[in-house]
Amino acid sequence: PLPQSTGRVDLDGVTFRYTPDSPEVLHRTDLHIPSGQTVAVVGRTGAGKSTLVKLLARFYDVTDGAIRLDGVDLRELSQVDRxxxxxxxxxxxxxxxxxxxENIALGRPxxxxxxxxAAARAVGADRFIEALPEGYDTDVNKRGGRLSAGQRQLVSFARAFLADPTVLILDEATSSLDMPSEQLVQQGLQRLLGSRTALIIAHRLSTVAVADRVLVVDDGRIIEDGSPQEL
Ligand code: ATP
Ligand code: MG
Known part of the structure; x- marks a missing residue:
């Protein structure tokens, strides 16, 4: 059990294949992320970025090696702790x-x-929500309640803020936003990141720029690892 977490993440020799007879998509990957670091993951399509973050989110178990949170193997953590x-x-x-x-409170009933x-305020989602005729009671799928892509992202940030995880994993959307929404979402992201450990599959240059560290993944391997300035 891990009642408290600092958010330190270690991947040791992580190898992964989706099925026993499909090819390896990650090859003996080592990665050490200190508590609080924001890591952007970039690389071409099919490189293994989503696979890497899904292993950390434990959608799948590693085929070989181990992923640890604060030194504890993810497989030894209860689902509740995870x-x-x-x-x-x-x-x-x-x-x-x-x-x-209800959408913001998912996971925190x-x-x-x-x-x-407070969570909506923290990520800057409060303004648009309060401007809606039904405010927080707006049905997100009802006619007239339809939210823009940027607004949906802000709601999901508020949800994550309320859940308050020590490790945040983000697979950034490829869809582009208009400038004002882009700015709001980027600000919301920064506030959500705070001092948490974060692993972000980044499609926006602005996200790469705010990362402490950038990993370039290619063909199931981390081929570059440095600061945004270095890469
Ligand atoms: P993109 O930028 O397009 O999202 P990615 O870097 O996230 O690409 P992954 O989705 O991690 O790439 O895919 C890595 C490899 O794993 C690819 O060869 C892909 O075909 C394979 N793969 C992904 N998901 C599955 C799955 N569910 N079952 C089998 N193979 C998969
Ligand atoms: Mg992907």
Missing amino acids: NRHIAMVTQEAFLFSGTIA DASAEDIA
């Missing part, structure tokens, strides 16, 4: 049919209306 410490945000913003408040509003 979900509390590690959260994945896909920016194709997965919202379910329900109100904005005990959250009060004030907790929800």
Whole structure:
């Protein structure tokens, strides 16, 4: 069990194949991420970026090697601890049919209306929500309640902020936003990142620029590892 986490992540010799007879998509990967570091992952399509972050989010178990959080093998963590410490945000913003408040509170059913509003405020989602006729009670899928791509992303950031994981995993959307939304989303992201450990599959140059470290993945290997300035 791991009641508390600092967010240190270690991959030791991680090898992965999706099925026993399919090819390896990650080859003996070592990666050490200190607590609080923001790591951007870039690389061409099919390189293994999503696979890498999905292993950390434990969608799959490694085929060989180990992934550790604060020195504890992910396979030894309870689902409760894992979900509390590690959260994945896909920016194709997965919202379910329900109100904005319910969507933000996913994973924190005990959250009060004030907790929800505080999380929205923290990532800068409060302005657009409060401008809606039904505010936090807006049904995200109802006619008139439809949210833009940027707004959906802000709602998913508020959800992650409320969940308060020590490790944040983000698969950034490729879809482009207009300039004002882009700015709001980028600000929301920065606030969400705070001092957490983060691994971001980055498509925006602005995200790469704010990372402490950039990994270039190619053909299942980390081929470059440095600061945004170096790469
Ligand atoms: P993109 O930039 O297009 O999202 P990526 O770097 O995220 O690419 P991955 O999705 O990690 O790439 O894919 C790495 C390799 O694993 C590819 O060869 C892909 O075909 C294979 N792969 C991905 N998902 C599966 C799956 N569910 N089952 C079998 N093979 C898969
Ligand atoms: Mg991918």
